[in-house]
Amino acid sequence: xxxLESVRKSFYDPGRGEVRAVDDVTAEFTAGxxxxxxxxxxxxxxxxxxxxxxxxxxxxxxxxxxxxxxxDAGHVRAQLGYLSTxxxxxxxxxxxxxxxxxxxxxxxxxxxxERRIDRMCDAFGLHEFRxxxxxxxxxxxxxxxxxxxxxxxxxxxxxxxxxxTGLDLPSAHLVVEAVRAARRxxxxxxxxxxxxxxxELVADxxxxxxRGKLVFDxxxxxxxxxPALEAAVYGLLTDGEAHPxxxxxxx
Amino acid sequence: MRSHIWHLxxxxxxxxxxDRRTMFVNIVLxxxxxxxxxxxxxxxxQLTRAQQVDAPPVAVVGADxxxxxxxxxxxxxxxxxxxxxxxxxxxxxxxxxxxxxxxAAAALAERARALAALEDATAADDVAAGRRLGEARAELLxxxxxxxxxxxxxxxxxxxRRVAILGDDAHPEWSTAEGAIRRGVERWRKRLIDERLKLxxxxxxxxxxxxxxxxxxxxxxxxxxxxLAGVIxxxxxxxxxxxxxxxxxxxxxxxxxxxxxxSLLSWPVKRRDIxxxxxxxxxTAAAISVVLNLLSLxxxxxLFGSQLTPPGVxxxxxxxxxxxxxxxxxxxxxPLVVTLATVSLALAGYAASSKEAQNYxxxxxxxxxxxxxxxxxxxxxxxxxxxxVPITGPMLALKEALRAADVPWxxxxxxxxxxxxxxxxxxxxxxxxxxxxxxxxxGLVRAGWGRFRRWGPPAEAPGPIEAIGLYAVVVGAFTxxxxxxxxxxxxxxxxxxxxxxxCLAVPVLLHAWLGAYPARTALHCLKPRRxxxxxxxxxxxxxxxxxxxxxxxxxxxIPEFFMxxxxxxxRVFADLDSLWVQLIAIALVPGICEELLCRGPILSSLxxxxxxxxxxxxxxxLFAVLHxxxxxxxxxxxxxxxxxxxxxxxxxxxxxxxxxxxxxxLVVGLGRVPMAEPPWLAGLAMGVxxxxxxxxxxxxxxxxxxxxxxxAPPGAGVTPGTP
Numbered sequence: 022x023x024x025l026e027s028v029r030k031s032f033y034d035p036g037r038g039e040v041r042a043v044d045d046v047t048a049e050f051t052a053g054x055x056x057x058x059x060x061x062x063x064x065x066x067x068x069x070x071x072x073x074x075x076x077x078x079x080x081x082x083x084x085x086x087x088x089x090x091x092x093d094a095g096h097v098r099a100q101l102g103y104l105s106t107x108x109x110x111x112x113x114x115x116x117x118x119x120x121x122x123x124x125x126x127x128x129x130x131x132x133x134x135e136r137r138i139d140r141m142c143d144a145f146g147l148h149e150f151r152x153x154x155x156x157x158x159x160x161x162x163x164x165x166x167x168x169x170x171x172x173x174x175x176x177x178x179x180x181x182x183x184x185x186t187g188l189d190l191p192s193a194h195l196v197v198e199a200v201r202a203a204r205r206x207x208x209x210x211x212x213x214x215x216x217x218x219x220x221e222l223v224a225d226x227x228x229x230x231x232r233g234k235l236v237f238d239x240x241x242x243x244x245x246x247x248p249a250l251e252a253a254v255y256g257l258l259t260d261g262e263a264h265p266x267x268x269x270x271x272x
Numbered sequence: 273m274r275s276h277i278w279h280l281x282x283x284x285x286x287x288x289x290x291d292r293r294t295m296f297v298n299i300v301l302x303x304x305x306x307x308x309x310x311x312x313x314x315x316x317x318q319l320t321r322a323q324q325v326d327a328p329p330v331a332v333v334g335a336d337x338x339x340x341x342x343x344x345x346x347x348x349x350x351x352x353x354x355x356x357x358x359x360x361x362x363x364x365x366x367x368x369x370x371x372x373x374x375x376a377a378a379a380l381a382e383r384a385r386a387l388a389a390l391e392d393a394t395a396a397d398d399v400a401a402g403r404r405l406g407e408a409r410a411e412l413l414x415x416x417x418x419x420x421x422x423x424x425x426x427x428x429x430x431x432x433r434r435v436a437i438l439g440d441d442a443h444p445e446w447s448t449a450e451g452a453i454r455r456g457v458e459r460w461r462k463r464l465i466d467e468r469l470k471l472x473x474x475x476x477x478x479x480x481x482x483x484x485x486x487x488x489x490x491x492x493x494x495x496x497x498x499x500l501a502g503v504i505x506x507x508x509x510x511x512x513x514x515x516x517x518x519x520x521x522x523x524x525x526x527x528x529x530x531x532x533x534x535s536l537l538s539w540p541v542k543r544r545d546i547x548x549x550x551x552x553x554x555x556t557a558a559a560i561s562v563v564l565n566l567l568s569l570x571x572x573x574x575l576f577g578s579q580l581t582p583p584g585v586x587x588x589x590x591x592x593x594x595x596x597x598x599x600x601x602x603x604x605x606x607p608l609v610v611t612l613a614t615v616s617l618a619l620a621g622y623a624a625s626s627k628e629a630q631n632y633x634x635x636x637x638x639x640x641x642x643x644x645x646x647x648x649x650x651x652x653x654x655x656x657x658x659x660x661v662p663i664t665g666p667m668l669a670l671k672e673a674l675r676a677a678d679v680p681w682x683x684x685x686x687x688x689x690x691x692x693x694x695x696x697x698x699x700x701x702x703x704x705x706x707x708x709x710x711x712x713x714x715g716l717v718r719a720g721w722g723r724f725r726r727w728g729p730p731a732e733a734p735g736p737i738e739a740i741g742l743y744a745v746v747v748g749a750f751t752x753x754x755x756x757x758x759x760x761x762x763x764x765x766x767x768x769x770x771x772x773x774x775c776l777a778v779p780v781l782l783h784a785w786l787g788a789y790p791a792r793t794a795l796h797c798l799k800p801r802r803x804x805x806x807x808x809x810x811x812x813x814x815x816x817x818x819x820x821x822x823x824x825x826x827x828x829x830i831p832e833f834f835m836x837x838x839x840x841x842x843r844v845f846a847d848l849d850s851l852w853v854q855l856i857a858i859a860l861v862p863g864i865c866e867e868l869l870c871r872g873p874i875l876s877s878l879x880x881x882x883x884x885x886x887x888x889x890x891x892x893x894l895f896a897v898l899h900x901x902x903x904x905x906x907x908x909x910x911x912x913x914x915x916x917x918x919x920x921x922x923x924x925x926x927x928x929x930x931x932x933x934x935x936x937x938l939v940v941g942l943g944r945v946p947m948a949e950p951p952w953l954a955g956l957a958m959g960v961x962x963x964x965x966x967x968x969x970x971x972x973x974x975x976x977x978x979x980x981x982x983x984a985p986p987g988a989g990v991t992p993g994t995p
Contacts (some may be wrong), residue, residue, distance in 0.1 A: 073538050076709050099540040109531030111283075113290035125279040126539040 022209045023050040023072065023178065028081035030067055030233075042067040044233035045081070050209050054200065056224035056241065057213040060258045064233040065213045066105065069182050072211070073103040085178055099127070102176030104167055106183045112156035116147055116166045119155065120173055127174040141169035145199070161192035168199050179203060179210040185219065197222055217251045229257045236260075276541045280549025281556075284523055288553060291522060298518040299561055302511075303568040310572050328422035328445035329370040330453065333381045335427035335435065341463070342367055342456035365451035370421055383412050384426040384438055416440050422449040501674035502648040505667045507569070508562055508601055509644040512609045513616075515561025517633050519554045520616030525626040533712055543706035547617065547699065554613035555606075562605065566598060604670045604684060607691040611662065612640065614695045618702035624714035639663075647671050656902050659686035662694050697890065700881030701736045722787035732793040732880075734783075739877035740894075742783050746869060747898055750775040764847035768857040772865040780868050795872040796925040803975060804922035805930060811914060811966045812934035816942065818962030819907035819935070824955025826906040854940050863933025870895040870912065871919040871928045879920065888916030910959070911935065914966045921970055 030043040042064040059065045070076040071083050074094040082089060088096040110119055120141065124134040142148050145165040150158060158166065164184065171179065181200065185193040200212060200223050214220060220227055220241050227244070229237035236257050237244070244253035289295065332339040343366045372380065387408045394401040416424060416438070423439040423446075435457055439446060465479060488495065527533045536546065619636060623629035640663060646652060647667030654668040665687035672680045705711050722730070734742070753771040762770075784794055791797035848854045870891050878887035892912025896905050915928040950958060 075534060075537055075712055095540055095542065098538060101538060101540075103535070103538040105534060107531055108535050110535070111287060111532055112530065113287050118286075122279075122283050123535075123539065126276065126541050 022052060022086060022207075023211075024082070024084040025049070025068075025072075026082040026084070028068070028071060028078045028083060030064075030071060030076060030079050032067075041233045043071065043078075046230075046233075046235050047081075048228065048235065048238055050211075050226075052205070052207055052209050053225040054204060054210045054212060054223045055226045055228060056220040057211055057228045057230065058215065058217075058220065058254055058258075059213075059230035063230040063258070065230055066107075066182055067233075068230065069103075069105065069180050069211065069213060072178070073101060073180055074098055075103075097178075100177040102171040102174065102179045104171045104181050104184055106186050108167065110155050110163065110167060110170070112154070114155055115153055116151040116155060116158070116169075119166065120170050123170045123173055129174065137173055137175075141173055144202070145169045145195075160187055161189060161195075164188055164192060164196060168196060172199075172203060177208055179208060181210065182213045183215070184212070185214065185216065217254060221246065221250065227254075229254060231258055231260060276545040277549045277552065280541070280546060281552045284550055284553040285556065288519060288522060288557065294518060294522060298514065299557075299564060302514070302561075303564045306565075306568045306572040307575070310575075325445070327366045327368040327452075328443060328449035329368045329420060330423045330425060330449055331370045331372045331377070331380070331419065331421050332425045333372075333377050333384070333427070334429065335425065335460075337463070338425065338427070338435070338456055338460045339369060341459040342369060343452050344369060365448040365455070367422070367449050367452040367456075370419065372419060376419070380412075380415060380424055381426055381428070383408070383415065384424065384436060385428055385430075387412055387438070388428070388434075388436060412438060413440060422446055423453060425453060498675050501671045502650065504601060504674060505605075505670040506644050506648045508566070508605050508670075509608065509612075509663065509667060510641060511562045511565040512558045512605060513612050513637055513640045515558035516554050516609065516613040516616045517637065519557035520550075520613065520620045521626055521629055521633070523550045523553060524617055524620035525623060525629045528712070528714075529626060537712055544703045547702050547706055550617055551610070551613055551699070554617055555609050558609045558613055559602075559606070562602065562609070566602075570598075600673060600679070601670060604666065604673065604688070607688045607695070608663065608666045611691045611695045611698070614698045614702065618698050618705065621702055621705050621711055622714075643667070654680060654683040654687070656683075656686065657900075659683050660690050660897060662690060665690055693890065693893070696882060696886070697736050697740070697878070700878070700886075704735070704881050722789070723785075725788065730788040730790070733789060733876040734787060734794065734873050736877045736881045738787075739873045742779070743869065743874055743894055743898075746776050746779045749779065750898075751900060765849075765853055765857050768848070769861045772861050776869050777865040780872055783873065789873075794876050795868065796876060796919055796923060798922075798924040798926075800922050800924035800926040804918065804924065804927045807969050807972070808918060808927035808931035809934065810969050811918070811931050812938055814962045814966045814969070815911050815914065815931065815935040816938045818910055818959050818966065819939065820950065821955045821957070821959025821962055822907040822910055823904065824950055824952060825959055827903070827949075828952070830903045851940070855937055858940050859933045859937035862936060863929050866895065866898065867915065867925055867929045867932055870898065871915055871925050875916055875919060884917075884920050888913050888920060891916045907959075910963050914963070914970060917967070917970045 025046050025048045028043055028046045029041065031039050031041050034040045044064075046068065057065050057068070067076065071078055071090065072085070074090045074097050077091055082091075084090070085097045086100060090097050111122070114122065117138070120138045121134070124137070129137065142151055145168060147162075147166060147169060150162055155163070155166070168184065171181075184196050184200075188196065197219055200210060203210060210223075212219070212223065224241055227237065227239065227241040228235060237254075241250055244250050244257075327345055330342070332342070343364065345366055345368070387405075390401070390405045390408055394405050412424075416422075417440060421440070422443040423437055426436045426438065428434065428436075437450070437453055439450060443449065466476070469476065469478060490498075527536065537543075615636060616633060619632040620629045623632055643661070643663035644667045646664050648671075652668060652671075654665070654672050658668055659665040665683075669680055669683040669687045672683060733739075750771050753775045754767065757767045757770060780795075784791065787794070789795070848857055874894055875887055875891045878890050881887075882890070892909050892915070895912035895915070896909040899905075899908055911932075915932060918931060919925055919928045949955075
């Protein structure tokens with residue numbers, strides 16, 4: 022389904038010089054749910070953007086179902102659903118118009134598109150606000166709509182970059198449920214998150230990134246369950262580095 | 273693909289329409305502003321006229337008759353008393369006669385006489401006399417200002433035919449005073465003529481044997497159209513540019529800043545379709561802006577026409593030019609609208625934020641206004657070289673279409689083709705920009721340029737805008753440098769060869785070095801294969817035949833001025849000492865230097881944005897323009913295409929250099945043999961067949977090469993003695 026081969030991507034930071042956001046990442050994925058965990062700035066979003074064809078690797082290869090993201094970006098995008106923390110929606114459109122607009126880019130027949138929109142409205146409870154302008158929706162409603170439009174074309178590869186960030190508990194719960202419901206035998210879901218409970222609830226496999234490097238790749242249970250998992254991931258993310266002594270500030 | 277463009281057009285159009293604030297500020301407000309501005313102007317004028325302005329005081333010395341004839345506030349100037357004052361009608365100039373006592377008048381008259389005598393006696397190169405003259409003028413001006421006079425009119429008894437107006441031309445009402453004095457003097461002269469004719473027993477017809485009567489035959493619409501010919505294109509282009517700019521900002525930078533661009537780019541839609549969909553919206557917005565603004569301006573000028581025109585003149589507004597004319601303007605403007613919208617979108621895409629985009633668009637707007645404003649100058653006319661100048665060319669063609677009875681189809685077509693060609697290049701560049709990461713994440717991946725690049729691999733070739741910028745700089749330097757050397761009276765070899773080396777080749781190499789572009793990809797510096805060199809050599813005689821043929825074909829259409837220019841160049845060539853010097857200056861140096869520019873960065877950059885054929889044609893066009901000689905344009909353009917194709921085919925610039933130098937060398941050789949020009953039809957046949965033959969030679973399939981042998985076991989398959 023997805024193959025990453027020695028993928029590297031660097032950026033220039035005026036303060037730090039060249040920053041290796043993704044550094045020699047190699048992995049292969051089949052269907053299922055993969056959780057991607059890393060500290061802020063570890064390279065999660067960059068890695069997901071590389072898979073989503075929005076960035077090109079400096080070296081290495083990203084291959085989705087046999088299509089290289091450099092040379093066959095169109096084919097990759099045709100089977101992709103991408104939702105990131107920075108993704109916004111057209112504020113002057115209604116939810117209904119947005120879904121029609123998204124559906125227009127995929128080879129979906131008009132009556133089939135109508136059926137899918139209705140199905141998404143049922144699944145995410147969009148009926149009450151589907152004709153309202155997006156600018157007036159709450160954060161939770163927006164994220165439900167965002168998930169609906171991402172799943173509308175029925176993608177084989179679903180990339181969700183911190184989809185529960187900023188959501189209240191019921192909305193976050195709904196998103197996690199949506200991820201579980203979106204499981205399909207031939208679908209790969211990559212979920213970037215900071216919340217270990219979400220990892221335990223949905224993920225078959227866990228990737229931990231530190232400073233662009235893959236430091237763990239395996240089932241979450243291999244690191245532990247509950248607080249043990251959280252402690253293990255914390256250890257991987259900090260690599261034993263001492264945390265600033267916040268206690269001295271409080272004192 | 274088409275459905276995606278239409279889909280994006282609908283989405284972006286709907287979004288733009290729903291952005292009511294932007295729509296109001298950029299489209300509705302200008303439409304409302306025209307009548308408001310007009311009302312404001314009328315109010316200001318009426319208020320100004322209502323103000324009582326004192327007539328400028330003047331003194332008259334030695335001409336009592338003139339004093340009585342000067343127009344003053346007390347005099348009846350012939351204007352009907354019940355006439356309705358017109359807001360924009362100029363008021364008749366009047367003066368106030370200042371009473372100066374006899375002693376002061378005598379002193380002023382004496383000073384004026386002294387000044388007149390100094391004026392007559394002072395030679396231009398006499399510095400001391402000039403200083404005395406300046407002092408006398410200053411003294412008289414002090415006296416005038418002490419008496420608060422705008423002017424002093426002196427008629428000397430010794431020279432009664434001379435009326436001297438000594439004026440303080442820095443006085444705020446000087447122009448009014450001068451106008452009134454001229455009217456008074458004219459009346460006086462007429463009265464003197466009448467008196468003298470009466471004394472001689474003659475009537476007025478004796479001195480006025482002819483009278484000029486003007487009868488205007490052109491319909492009102494045509495005369496208004498001709499008088500507004502310079503202004504209408506300027507107005508139209510400003511309206512189109514503002515319509516295109518605001519939509520470009522919203523469509524590209526707005527989408528990025530609203531955070532919707534990331535989604536759009538992750539959907540299976542080609543970047544080219546995204547750009548074309550947005551371009552269609554931007555063009556439509558610009559076209560709507562032009563139509564609405566034209567309607568508003570037309571209706572405003574029609575409504576307030578009577579207020580605008582002086583009394584006695586038939587009122588007219590913009591609509592008086594006729595609907596057909598406005599439609600022609602609109603249609604002629606469309607290619608330019610496409611160019612403006614393309615440039616705006618591309619620059620907006622290049623910018624990291626809306627503020628940065630505005631920084632780019634503001635100077636662009638200035639360039640547009642200057643380029644279009646040139647066409648509004650009186651006396652500017654379209655010409656073949658000017659047709660190739662973006663914005664100015666179409667504006668001049670449109671102005672000529674409005675001025676002249678016949679539509680200048682050639683100029684309209686050529687300038688339209690230039691606009692569209694420019695639009696194609698910029699679309700190519702913009703699509704390439706959309707493909708790059710910095711379009712979606714401009715701040716994240718911007719790495720700097722060339723040797724100043726902070727990180728990452730260097731680019732393979734410059735972008736098309738950068739390459740065309742380089743072209744503009746080197747061609748400007750080449751033209752100025754060549755002209756300067758010619759003016760300095762340098763030897764012919766220096767005039768011909770030095771600008772080519774110093775202004776073309778050196779800057780191209782320096783640019784490639786500074787830009788850290790690999791010579792192989794950016795300049796096509798690669799060792800050529802033998803068969804491509806052979807093809808170039810075969811093309812040499814065919815190229816000369818094409819040049820002679822096409823030169824004959826276009827000769828009847830080239831104005832005499834340009835043919836003379838060509839002969840001037842031939843005279844410079846003839847001054848070159850020997851055949852060897854001629855071959856170096858005319859064949860070898862241009863063959864290397866011109867190819868280095870046109871088949872180097874220009875071709876390599878265009879190939880990456882608009883494909884091989886488009887790049888070969890556009891590079892050939894620029895190659896032909898480089899020579900600044902319309903009498904050689906067609907042959908050079910045709911030859912340039914082949915030079916581009918052979919470079920692309922071989923991947924090396926050397927065959928093109930060989931063919932170019934060979935072609936020029938053969939032309940030099942043939943120039944020593946007296947030859948008759950072929951007839952026109954024979955020239956056409958020679959040109960077309962020569963060019964097609966070259967194309968066939970370049971396009972011939974590559975000879976099959978033996979495949980490299982599979983790795984053979986040691987010692988196997990090698991026959992001793994074989995090379």
